[in-house]
Amino acid sequence: MKKVLLAAAVASIGFSAAHAAPTLYGRLNVSLNQVDNNNWKGENQTQLNSNASRIGVKGEEKLTDNLGVVYQAEWAISTDGSGSDTDLSARNRFIGLKFNKIGTLKAGNYDSYFKTAAGDYQDIFNDDTNLDITKTMFGEERLKNVVGFETDKDLLIPGLRFNVMAEMGENNSSNYSTKKRNSFGDGVSTSISYQNDNAGVAVALAGNFGVAGAYNHSGIKDKIESDAYRLTGSYDFSKVGVNGLVLGALFQYAEPSDSPSAQVLSNATNEKGESLKLDPKAASLEETSWLVQATYAIPSTPWAIKGQYQQAKTEWTGDSRKFDQYGIGVDYRLNKQARFYGVLAQQKRDWEKSDDKRTVVGAGMSYSF
Secondary structure (H helix, E strand, O other), rough: HHHHHHHHHHHHHOOOOOOOOEEEEEEEEEEEEEOOOOOOOOOOEEEEOOOOOOEEEEEEEEEOOOEEEEEEEEEEEOOOOOOOOOOEEEEEEEEEEEEOEEEEEEEEEEEEEHOOOOOOOOOOOOOOOOOOOHOOOOOEEEEEEEEEEOOOOOOOOOEEEEEEEEEEEOOOOEEEEOOOOOOOEEEEEEEEEEOOOOEEEEEEEEEEEEEEEEOOOOOOOEEEEEEEEEEEEEHHHHOOOOEEEEEEEEEEEEEEEEOHHEEEEEEEEEOOOEEEOOOHHHOOOEEEEEEEEEEEEEEOOOOEEEEEEEEEEEOOOOOEEEEEEEEEEEEOOOOOOOEEEEEEEEEEEEEOOOOEEEEEEEEEEEOOO
């Protein structure tokens, strides 16, 4: 029905109905959560969260036998009317060309290949307002002003893909940049991945170079241009007779690009010559993070049980901070589109003198269309 309505709308503004209609898609994900020690100062809070709800249009149209156009435009939807999911704010958006059996060239604003290297089995709390690894690890950026190329999964070896993305600086450097960013490829995000469904194996290696990202536990609010490396993998144990069990893992390391010296930071000024008060700890920052998780979809039932443990250790000269998160989740899937779920997780900051633990318990529903 939705495709018929979209096709009619396109025709009504003068386009030929012979063109392929775009696909309307989206996801609404709402949960009711009780968060104990929500602000790390002892305050408890009951929340209704939208959890990265979204709506978008996407499509692909053949231009010749060997060339097609692809496009996507996605918006955040604030299902609960508040919070971080600002209504109709930009998410992934691009236009590109797809070359038959070679790959796809895209330009726009979309997730870095470092971010997408974390697949379906590297974060069971993906999109959760409180628990997503965006809040706990470096590197979960959606990059603006980028051109990227993704090889076809069967170009060289079936299941093997190469991705590379070049970011235009357009002088949008962070406060901690040591050079102006006005060139092609001021930031680069790349990955190589391999997936073999018959063997149940998926692995990926990704790198960011000169890409600004957040060190969530450093106390520095600004994003810092950094180099980072991420290794992910998962294995489906149904291939050895344990139906429904999948294990996944992730390891990564990040540090500021060209490690700006404390002297550079202490003398930093903006384009107007005004002094910037920058945190000197940025000169020696580094973050090491990892996680392991297990998902067990109980055979012949709509139930799935999940568990995850993760850690991020952020260090700089004279100090370090360690953040831990562990939790479980339960899913009840009604069909491929709809599921009910529950979560229970705890986070721990080792640098807090009191109120060092935060607990999240909640239940929600997700519907994809």
